[in-house]
Amino acid sequence: MSAVEHPEPRREIRERFGFLRRSYAMLVKEFIQLRRDRVSFAMIVMLPVMQLMLFGYAINTTPRHLPSAVLLQEDSDLARSVLKALENTKYFRFLYEVHDVDDFDNLLKSGKVLFGVEIPRGFERAVRRGDRPALLVAADATDPVAASAALGSLGMIVQTALAHDLYIGEPPEMPFEIRAHARYNPAANSSLNIVPGLVGTILTMTMLIFTALSVTREVERGTMESLLSMPIKPIEVMFGKIVPYVLVGFVQAFLIISIGVGLFGVPVLGNLVLLALLSTLFITTNLAVGYTISTLVQNQLQAMQMSMMFFLPSILLSGFMFPFAGMPAWAQYLGECLPLTHYLRIVRAIMLKGATMENLRFDTLALAALMLLAMTVAVTRFRRTLD
Amino acid sequence: MSNGNGIAIDVKGLTKSFGGREVVHDLSMQVKRGSIYGFLGPNGSGKTTTIRILCGLLTPDSGEGTCLGYDIRRDAEKIKRQVGYMTQRFSLYQDLSVRENLEFVARLYGLADARGAARDMIKRLGLSGREEQLAGELSGGWKQRLALGACTLPNPQLLLLDEPTAGVDPKARRDFWNEIHALAAEGLTVLVSTHYMDEAERCHEIAYIAYGYLLAHGTVEEVIAKSALTTYTVTGDDLNELGAALTGKPGIDMVAPFGTSLHVSGRDVPALEASIAPWRERGGLHWQKSKPSLEDVFIELMGRSKDNFQ
Numbered sequence: 001m002s003a004v005e006h007p008e009p010r011r012e013i014r015e016r017f018g019f020l021r022r023s024y025a026m027l028v029k030e031f032i033q034l035r036r037d038r039v040s041f042a043m044i045v046m047l048p049v050m051q052l053m054l055f056g057y058a059i060n061t062t063p064r065h066l067p068s069a070v071l072l073q074e075d076s077d078l079a080r081s082v083l084k085a086l087e088n089t090k091y092f093r094f095l096y097e098v099h100d101v102d103d104f105d106n107l108l109k110s111g112k113v114l115f116g117v118e119i120p121r122g123f124e125r126a127v128r129r130g131d132r133p134a135l136l137v138a139a140d141a142t143d144p145v146a147a148s149a150a151l152g153s154l155g156m157i158v159q160t161a162l163a164h165d166l167y168i169g170e171p172p173e174m175p176f177e178i179r180a181h182a183r184y185n186p187a188a189n190s191s192l193n194i195v196p197g198l199v200g201t202i203l204t205m206t207m208l209i210f211t212a213l214s215v216t217r218e219v220e221r222g223t224m225e226s227l228l229s230m231p232i233k234p235i236e237v238m239f240g241k242i243v244p245y246v247l248v249g250f251v252q253a254f255l256i257i258s259i260g261v262g263l264f265g266v267p268v269l270g271n272l273v274l275l276a277l278l279s280t281l282f283i284t285t286n287l288a289v290g291y292t293i294s295t296l297v298q299n300q301l302q303a304m305q306m307s308m309m310f311f312l313p314s315i316l317l318s319g320f321m322f323p324f325a326g327m328p329a330w331a332q333y334l335g336e337c338l339p340l341t342h343y344l345r346i347v348r349a350i351m352l353k354g355a356t357m358e359n360l361r362f363d364t365l366a367l368a369a370l371m372l373l374a375m376t377v378a379v380t381r382f383r384r385t386l387d
Numbered sequence: 388m389s390n391g392n393g394i395a396i397d398v399k400g401l402t403k404s405f406g407g408r409e410v411v412h413d414l415s416m417q418v419k420r421g422s423i424y425g426f427l428g429p430n431g432s433g434k435t436t437t438i439r440i441l442c443g444l445l446t447p448d449s450g451e452g453t454c455l456g457y458d459i460r461r462d463a464e465k466i467k468r469q470v471g472y473m474t475q476r477f478s479l480y481q482d483l484s485v486r487e488n489l490e491f492v493a494r495l496y497g498l499a500d501a502r503g504a505a506r507d508m509i510k511r512l513g514l515s516g517r518e519e520q521l522a523g524e525l526s527g528g529w530k531q532r533l534a535l536g537a538c539t540l541p542n543p544q545l546l547l548l549d550e551p552t553a554g555v556d557p558k559a560r561r562d563f564w565n566e567i568h569a570l571a572a573e574g575l576t577v578l579v580s581t582h583y584m585d586e587a588e589r590c591h592e593i594a595y596i597a598y599g600y601l602l603a604h605g606t607v608e609e610v611i612a613k614s615a616l617t618t619y620t621v622t623g624d625d626l627n628e629l630g631a632a633l634t635g636k637p638g639i640d641m642v643a644p645f646g647t648s649l650h651v652s653g654r655d656v657p658a659l660e661a662s663i664a665p666w667r668e669r670g671g672l673h674w675q676k677s678k679p680s681l682e683d684v685f686i687e688l689m690g691r692s693k694d695n696f697q
Contacts, residue, residue, distance in 0.1 A: 014497040025494030029483065036482045036521075226478035229442050230495050231467045384463075386444050 022232045026240020030214075034244055040210070044248055048202045048256045055194050056264050068115035069096035071104040076124035082135070086117065104138075114140045195260035196347040197320045199253055199279070200340050204286050204314050207249050211290030212303040214241045215382075220299055225386065234382035238375070242287045249283035250276075257351075269354030275347065278360070281367050282343040288374035289339065295381035314340040342366045395420045395545050395576035396441060398452025398459065403436055403445060410436045412599035414450070418578060418592070420544075423571050425590030426580035429689055433599040434580040435475060438547050441578070442472045455544055468496070471538030475549040477530050479537055481523025485514055488522050489537060496541035504540060512536045528559030535563070539570060546570065548579040552586065564589055584682045595688055602688050611684055616640070617659060618652040618679040623672035636662040641687045652683050 014021070034040065070083055086092045092115055098104050107113045118136040126133035215237075218224040227237070257275075260266040268275070289310065297303045315321055317335035324335060335341045342363035349355035357364070396418035403411040411433040418424045426434050439445040441454055443463030451458070457465045479488045489505035498504045509518050512532050517525075522533060531551055538546055548567075552560045564586065571577055571591075579590070587593050587607065594604035603610045621629065626649045630642045633651055638658025643650045653659035667674050679687075 014499055018497060021497055022495055025491055028494070029480065029487070029491045032487055033480065033482055221481065222474065222476040222478045223480055225444065225474045225476075226472065228444055229467060229470070229472040229474075230492070231464060232495055385446060386439060387446055 019233075019236060022236040023239040023243075026232070026237055027243050030241055030244045034248070044206065044252060045255065047206060048198070048252050049259065051202055052195070052198055052256055052259050052263075055198055056260075064090050065093040066091055066115055067095050067113045068092040068117065069098060069104060069107045069113040070094050071098055071101065071116060071118040073099065073119060073121040074123055078124040078127060079119040082119070083117070092117075108138060108140055111140065192264075192266055192352060193348070195256065195264055195266045196351045197344055198260075199256045199347050200282070200318070200343045201315060201320055202252060202256060203249050203279075203283055203343075204340050205311055206252060207245060207283055207286035208290040208293070208307045208311060209304065210245050210248070211241060211287045212293040212297075212307045213300050215291065215294035216297055216300045216303045228384065228386065234379050234384065237382065238288075238291055238378055242284065242291065245287050246280060246283050249287075250280065253279050253283070266351060268351050270350035271356065274357060275350045278343070278346050278350070278364060278367070281364065281371065282339060282346070285339045285367055285371035285374065288371050288378060292374045292378040292381065295378055295383070314338050317341070319344050336366070337370070339367055339370050342370075393420055394418070395422075396424075396452070396454050396578065398441070398454075399450060401437065401440055401447045401450035401452065403433075403440060403447050410599050411440070411447075414596070414599070414601050416594055416601065416604065418576060420576050421571060421574050422591040423567060423577045423579065423589070425587045425593040426578060426596070427582070427587055427593055427685065428580075428596040432597045434596060435549055437596070438472070438549050438578065438580065442470050442547050443467055444472075468541075469544045471541070471543035471546045473534050473538045473546070473548045473551055475553070477522075477534060479522045479530075479534055482521060484519045484521055485509060485525070485533060486518040488533065489540060492537045492540050498541060508536045508540050528555050528562075531555050531559065531563060532566075535566065539575075544574075544576065546575055546577045546579075548577065550580050550582070552581065552583065560586070584680070584685070587681055595685060597689055603684075607681055611679060611681060614679065614684040614687065615654050616652050616679040616684060616687055617654070617656050618650055618677050618683050619659075619663065620645075620675045620677045621649040621651060621672055622647060622675075625671075629666060629672070633662065633666070638662050641683065641690060643683065643686055650680075650683055652679055652687060 068086075072079065083094060087094060095113060096103075096107055098107065104116055104118065108116050116138040118138070120133060120136070123133050123135075215224070218227060253276075257266075257268065261268060290307065293306045293310070294303055297306055313334065317327065317331055318324070318338050318340040319335065320340065324332065324341070327335065345363050346355075346360050346367075349359060394417055396416065399415045401411055401414040402409065414433070414437060426437070428434050436445060440447050441459065443459065443466050446460065451460065453459065454466050455469050457469075459466065480491070483491065486505055486509065489508050490501050493501035493504040506518075509515055514529070514533065514536075517529075522530065525533060535548070535551065538548075546567075552563055555563065560583075567577055567579065568589070579586075581587060590607075592604065592606055593610060595602050595610070603613060605613065626644065626647075630644060630649055633639050634642050638653045638655045638660075639651060639662050640654060641650070641652045643652075651659075651663060653662075663674070666672065
């Protein structure tokens with residue numbers, strides 16, 4: 001290398017630490033681009049906040065004040081007190097009081113009410129005689145989530161209502177006894193379950209999309225051609241593109257957990273350092289999956305579509321939306337292949353149950369395996385040429 | 388292989404197909420170190436593909452050769468270090484500033500002082516005061532200068548420029564070519580593709596390719612001489628009518644209007660003379676036998692290759 005040459009002094013080229021140096025060059029570039037991209041930057045903050053508010057406040061899988069109707073075929077004190085007891089549970093809100101079976105059916109059919117309670121003729125007398133008359137509760141079970149919680153509470157309610165009623169000394173024995181014990185979430189407060197779940201879902205969505213777009217964007221803008229003509233290796237491009245978003249993911253996770261703790265009173269019983277560590281693992285896994293997507297597709301639109309194809313099963317099969325144990329075996333196997341499934345277990349266990357690394361060994365290993373798999377595919381799929 | 392010192396690019400029999408269509412056909416070429424080599428040909432003739440093969444972005448289906456003494460098949464990574472490739476489309480980051488783009492390149496190649504290198508290049512490009520402007524906001528001419536600056540920043544030995552002056556105004560084009568000559572004077576080898584004839588004439592050597600075939604190469608004089616073309620320049624009235632009447636006559640390979648004159652060319656001189664004889668006796672027209680221009684040669688080559696390959 002010639003030291004000085006006019007008019008331009010020739011600069012020395014360093015060969016050492018090439019990997020770190022080139023990854024760093026890529027990383028600085030990605031950071032600047034991210035900073036310039038105001039919309040994406042706003043999304044990073046707005047997305048978790050918005051989702052959290054929506055899920056936390058608007059969406060409640062333990063529904064309250066379900067619109068209900070009562071078919072009153074006798075107007076007795078006992079009937080009134082049963083209704084009062086039902087309303088007091090806050091599950092039901094009686095909007096209609098009808099005396100005709102057809103009206104009752106129409107209300108249910110039209111969807112004006114989700115529940116109908118029928119108090120038959122001679123109800124009070126039958127109870128006093130100890131005949132155990134039937135109290136028909138008709139539920140619109142098209143939304144099973146809404147119906148089941150309310151239905152499940154019925155047995156207890158009626159029993160309590162009857163017990164408190166003055167007309168009867170001892171409550172008649174119910175044909176069965178329901179004893180529910182909701183562990184970790186005794187109040188069946190769904191935000192306790194949803195906030196940790198949201199950490200996983202939001203991270204999956206943003207991390208996936210950011211990296212899925214990153215390579216295709218370079219191809220579409222034509223910058224990939226000159227990047228490929230420079231001496232940078234696929235793995236260096238990948239590291240440079242992933243690292244900034246690990247930080248972004250971290251900020252998001254911090255935001256969600258802070259709001260969850262501050263606004264919804266979600267506890268963090270476990271170790272925060274452990275949570276941070278395993279969250280980093282999960283974030284990196286998602287970034288690697290997104291990066292893999294971007295090496296498989298041709299343009300940004302396809303990248304978005306493919307991200308959605310990965311995101312939807314993640315939401316449906318991971319146990320975020322529906323209880324994992326309730327799914328058929330094949331769906332559970334599929335779910336085990338998704339990073340979100342493992343992270344949901346991890347984040348719920350750490351936050352709500354105070355789990356330690358000992359309890360989470362399987363899910364941690366599964367996450368690490370998925371991450372390595374995605375990275376390997378990405379690096380081998382990355383095209384060094386334009387062929 | 389021929390001696391590594393004097394020859395920068397030495398390739399033989401390069402062939403490349405995309406989806407069954409042969410884009411580059413049995414292409415061989417040699418480029419001397421320190422020279423400016425012009426690559427000419429119509430759109431879709433395989434210029435870009437050839438350039439991409441040379442810098443390792445594409446692997447040829449067959450053929451072999453060296454670029455700066457490195458094997459183009461095996462040593463793509465080593466070639467990349469020594470070659471600056473300027474793509475046809477502006478390929479710096481539009482959302483990065485001038486300085487950030489240059490620093491990115493400098494870091495990627497491992498220049499000892501990336502910031503300093505970028506600063507010096509900004510000065511050399513005459514972009515001082517605009518270093519914080521986003522690259523996407525620069526005018527076409529400045530974009531090209533910046534792209535050239537980014538290519539030359541890591542001190543390459545070979546520059547591959549793919550239509551660098553497309554869509555750039557004449558003044559910026561002239562400045563650009565002065566820069567290229569200055570770089571060649573410093574010892575750089577430059578391979579540049581272009582559509583402009585005036586630019587071709589500023590090259591030390593040129594090659595003309597069409598439909599994947601290299602049809603002619605050498606210095607401008609050699610290419611013109613080899614074409615064995617005789618050209619008459621006609622001035623006067625009703626040139627359009629004359630042009631229409633002469634097209635397709637025996638011995639006339641090409642009729643092309645140039646401003647207020649008409650160029651009538653052919654390789655078979657007796658046949659050409661015979662065909663134009665009736666028109667020469669007409670009044671109001673001035674005929675002059677002239678040396679064909681490079682453009683005449685190329686348009687004739689293009690017309691001929693079209694007949695052969697399409």
